[in-house]
């Protein structure tokens with residue numbers, strides 16, 4: 110590559126890094142403005158992804174969040190290798206890239222003064238996929254809520270099962286739901302917040318089992334992939350298919366809440382827990 | 385993690401596995417087992433229903449929407465023991481495959497299954513589920529009516545169902561569609577059945593960028609009964625006769641009956657609170673991870 114085209118590329122990258130392009134309306138937004146607006150597009154209300162810690166800061170009262178089960182991380186128990194290499198290497202690369210060691214952060218804290226346990230998924234780590242470590246943290250947090258008798262909130266952001274862990278990943282659906290079943294038995298509230306995207310095995314387990322199912326505007330929520338369904342039925346699907354709005358219309362979620370209102374909404378509904 | 389010592393392996397003689405003569409004496413590859421699990425002559429749910437169970441009383445409908453023929457269920461008797469049986473039914477020929485949607489259930493199928501499980505609890509009957517599905521139906525109406533919710537609900541409710549539950553995988557254990565009737569106290573697989581988080585073809589087209597790498601994906605996914613027993617996902621393997629269950633319907637029926645009766649007797653002797661605690665511990669221990 111000639112020096113000038115390299116310089117131009119570098120210049121372009123510098124400029125690009127100052128701007129965020131909205132995935133929905135394609136507008137360019139100053140990075141600072143984007144962050145100040147909680148990664149939500151000021152033009153079209155598109156809710157971009159945020160990290161687990163960013164979400165924790167938005168929801169929990171300052172200084173109240175106490176992280177739990179942080180040491181849990183994935184292992185390559187099947188010795189899984191595909192075209193692009195080993196799962197083992199992928200785990201290390203994802204740890205390095207994201208600075209976290211699993212696709213979910215768990216802990217307890219206060220939301221406008223109300224104690225709650227939370228599991229917050231992070232899409233940056235292997236697409237938020239449900240591995241054994243992910244399932245373990247979600248179950249441990251449910252068990253903590255069960256023992257402490259305080260509400261449990263899970264924020265999902267996941268492409269579904271983690272293929273590199275085979276059926277061990279599938280079994281995390283049963284493992285996490287076993288935790289939810291115990292909360293149900295003890296009448297401890299479980300709130301599921303389905304953020305963009307929540308699909309596959311995560312939707313078909315704990316994410317759909319909330320006493321309240323909440324979502325953010327425009328979030329994609331579904332079981333089977335859009336392309337798979339289009340191939341099955343041989344026709345194009347409607348644009349709003351598998352969106353939070355579509356699920357609200359079909360009766361599967363209680364409410365669509367914007368990111369800036371989420372904390373207030375959660376503390377409001379939790380204030381009705383009268384036990 | 386629990387040790388595998390308490391698990392009983394009914395299969396040991398790998399040298400006897402054969403497939404159409406071509407693989408005589410060799411251990412079958414994961415892909416060869418996938419092909420046997422989908423063999424067109426392989427016995428399906430309705431075969432076992434007739435050869436293993438008696439006095440079947442079919443119960444229809446989910447009470448909300450319809451009656452999904454991909455899942456069949458009702459009262460039945462096995463070796464003198466009364467049970468609730470629920471299973472995916474693929475059907476035996478093209479006409480039946482279409483009628484039963486190749487065993488790919490929709491939300492109304494999973495909701496019918498749950499209704500029958502709750503009924504079993506009311507009648508104090510153990511539940512036997514028979515798994516044989518490529519997966520839950522990936523269609524527009526299935527999503528519209530809550531495919532994810534119906535599977536999630538079943539998985540959650542089965543974890544707390546107050547009667548013994550045995551799940552037997554006879555052919556394909558296709559992901560969430562299988563697990564939707566597959567949470568139980570004992571998980572049993574036929575030796576050439578498979579259980580997978582995704583089809584080998586689907587996995588290959590994502591991770592290998594081409595479905596033709598399905599044999600590699602099948603190997604990597606650890607989807608055979610033998611591998612799953614090793615990973616402590618299942619509890620028992622029923623050895624198939626000859627070159628597979630399709631070669632001897634009578635023998636496989638006998639083996640299935642023997643295993644189910646034995647497990648039903650064992651589980652029925654356990655008080656329900658201990659049973660539920662053990663079931664919770666069983667699923668709590670699923671999977672391997674580091675750092676706790």
Ligand SMILES: [Zn+2]
Nearest residue numbers: 131134150153
């Ligand atoms: Zn926008």
